[in-house]
Amino acid sequence: MMTLPPLVEPGEPLSREEVNRYSRHLLIPNVGMEGQRRIKNAKVLVIGAGGLGSPTLLYLAAAGVGTLGIIDFDRVDESNLQRQIIHTVDSIGELKVESAKRAIHQLNPHIKVETYTDRLEPDTAVELFSRYDLILDGTDNFATRYLVNDACMLADKPYVWGSIFRFEGQVSVFWENAPGGIGLNYRDLYPEPPPPELAPSCAQGGVFGVLCASIASIMSTEAIKLITGIGDPLIGRLIAYDALDMCYRELPIRRLPNRTPVTELGDYQTFCGLNPPADAMAIPVPVMTVLELKERLDQAQAPVLVDVRDPNEWEIVNIPGAILMPKSPTVAAEILTAFGPNADLVISCRSGARSKAVCEELIKLNAPKVRNLEGGVLAWVEQVAPELASY
The missing domain is CATH 3.40.250.10 (Rhodanese-like domain)
Incomplete structure (x- = not known):
C-alpha cells in the first residue's frame, strides 16, 4: 500500500455549525477533526461543470472543501440535464459556473466558490493552477486533457482525471513530482492522442447519464484522500469501469521510457489533429x-x-x-x-x-x-x- 503525506495543512478550527454538519466525518478515526480542518482549508479547481464536474462539485461541497474553483465557458442546455445534476430546468441558458455556484451555496453556504468563464488556454493555465492545491479534470476532449496534464506538471500540482463514454469510464491520479519518486503523468498513459475521428465527445457518441455519478464518486474520493493523506491514492493505477457488465478493472500505469520533459505549453489543438498545418489541410x-x-x-x-x-x-x-x-x-x-x-x-x-x-x-x-x-x-x-x- 502506498501512502502520501496530506496535501493540505489543517485550517482554522471548525465552528459549531460546521461540527454539526460534518459530524459523520469527525467520527471516522482516519479523518477526525484534523482531517476535516484540512478539507476546510483545501482549494480545489474543477475543470468543467458538466457530466463529471456536476456530481464532483456537489460531493466536494458537501464534504466541506473550503474553496472550490470552477472553470467552464459553456451555458446550460436542455440536453445537459440528463446527467449534469448540479443544473436544473431553471438554469437553461445560464452560464454553467453561475448555475453550479448557486447550487453549491444552497447545499453548503460555508464554501467559497470562485468562477472562471474563459476557456482554459495555455497562456493562463499554469498561473491559474498555481492558486489551488488540487485540480480535477472531467473534460471530454483530448486537447484540454493534455493541456491540463502539462500545466499541472509545470505548476507542480497533482490532479485527478476522469473520462466517460457511453457505458464506460476511467479514473486515475497523476502527479509528476509526487513524494517518493512515484509520480506519473497523463502522457505515460496516453503518449499520443488518437485521431480526431476516433475520439468523439459525449455530444457525438452519447453517454449513459448515471455513469457520471459512478466515475465522479471515485474522483471525489481520490480528492479527499489526497487532501487528508489517507488511503492508497490511484497514482500508477487506472480504474476502468463498465456499467453494463458492472465490472471494475484495475490496470497498472508505468512510466514511459525516454519521454520528453515538458518545459512549456504548446498548441494542443494542432497536437490533437484539430488544426492541421496549412499544407496538410x-x-x-x-x-x-x-x-x-x-x-x-x-x-x-x-x-x-x-x-x-x-x-x-x-x-x-x-x-x-x-x-x-x-x-x-x-x-x-x-x-x-x-x-x-x-x-x-x-x-x-x-x-x-x-x-x-x-x-x-x-x-x-x-x-x-x-x-x-x-x-x-x-x-x-x-x-x-x-x-x-x-x-
Missing part, C-alpha cells in the same frame, strides 16, 4: 447553408440530401427528404453507386464535420456536384425548424 469543400437548402426544397428543386449520421441520431431528428447512409470507410463509393457521379449531392451530419470528410472523399472520387450542409442538422433545427428536437 483537406481540399476545399463547397457548402450549402440550411437556408439555401430550405429555398431549394420550397421550389421543388431539392438536391440529393444524404445524412451520414448514425441511425440512433437519425431517430432523434432528421431533415425531410434526407436519405440515411451512415458514415463508413466505403460510404462515399456507396453514394456514387446509388446516385451516380453527376448527382447534385448535399451531405449532412450533426454539425458538419463528418459530412465534410465524406465530401472530401467524394471530391477525390471525381464527384463534381457535392456540397457540405453548413452547420448540419443542428443548424437546420436552429434556423429553419426550431419545433423539431435537437441533441
Whole structure:
C-alpha cells in the first residue's frame, strides 16, 4: 500500500455549525477533526461543470472543501440535464459556473466558490493552477486533457482525471513530482492522442447519464484522500469501469521510457489533429447553408440530401427528404453507386464535420456536384425548424 503525506495543512478550527454538519466525518478515526480542518482549508479547481464536474462539485461541497474553483465557458442546455445534476430546468441558458455556484451555496453556504468563464488556454493555465492545491479534470476532449496534464506538471500540482463514454469510464491520479519518486503523468498513459475521428465527445457518441455519478464518486474520493493523506491514492493505477457488465478493472500505469520533459505549453489543438498545418489541410469543400437548402426544397428543386449520421441520431431528428447512409470507410463509393457521379449531392451530419470528410472523399472520387450542409442538422433545427428536437 502506498501512502502520501496530506496535501493540505489543517485550517482554522471548525465552528459549531460546521461540527454539526460534518459530524459523520469527525467520527471516522482516519479523518477526525484534523482531517476535516484540512478539507476546510483545501482549494480545489474543477475543470468543467458538466457530466463529471456536476456530481464532483456537489460531493466536494458537501464534504466541506473550503474553496472550490470552477472553470467552464459553456451555458446550460436542455440536453445537459440528463446527467449534469448540479443544473436544473431553471438554469437553461445560464452560464454553467453561475448555475453550479448557486447550487453549491444552497447545499453548503460555508464554501467559497470562485468562477472562471474563459476557456482554459495555455497562456493562463499554469498561473491559474498555481492558486489551488488540487485540480480535477472531467473534460471530454483530448486537447484540454493534455493541456491540463502539462500545466499541472509545470505548476507542480497533482490532479485527478476522469473520462466517460457511453457505458464506460476511467479514473486515475497523476502527479509528476509526487513524494517518493512515484509520480506519473497523463502522457505515460496516453503518449499520443488518437485521431480526431476516433475520439468523439459525449455530444457525438452519447453517454449513459448515471455513469457520471459512478466515475465522479471515485474522483471525489481520490480528492479527499489526497487532501487528508489517507488511503492508497490511484497514482500508477487506472480504474476502468463498465456499467453494463458492472465490472471494475484495475490496470497498472508505468512510466514511459525516454519521454520528453515538458518545459512549456504548446498548441494542443494542432497536437490533437484539430488544426492541421496549412499544407496538410483537406481540399476545399463547397457548402450549402440550411437556408439555401430550405429555398431549394420550397421550389421543388431539392438536391440529393444524404445524412451520414448514425441511425440512433437519425431517430432523434432528421431533415425531410434526407436519405440515411451512415458514415463508413466505403460510404462515399456507396453514394456514387446509388446516385451516380453527376448527382447534385448535399451531405449532412450533426454539425458538419463528418459530412465534410465524406465530401472530401467524394471530391477525390471525381464527384463534381457535392456540397457540405453548413452547420448540419443542428443548424437546420436552429434556423429553419426550431419545433423539431435537437441533441
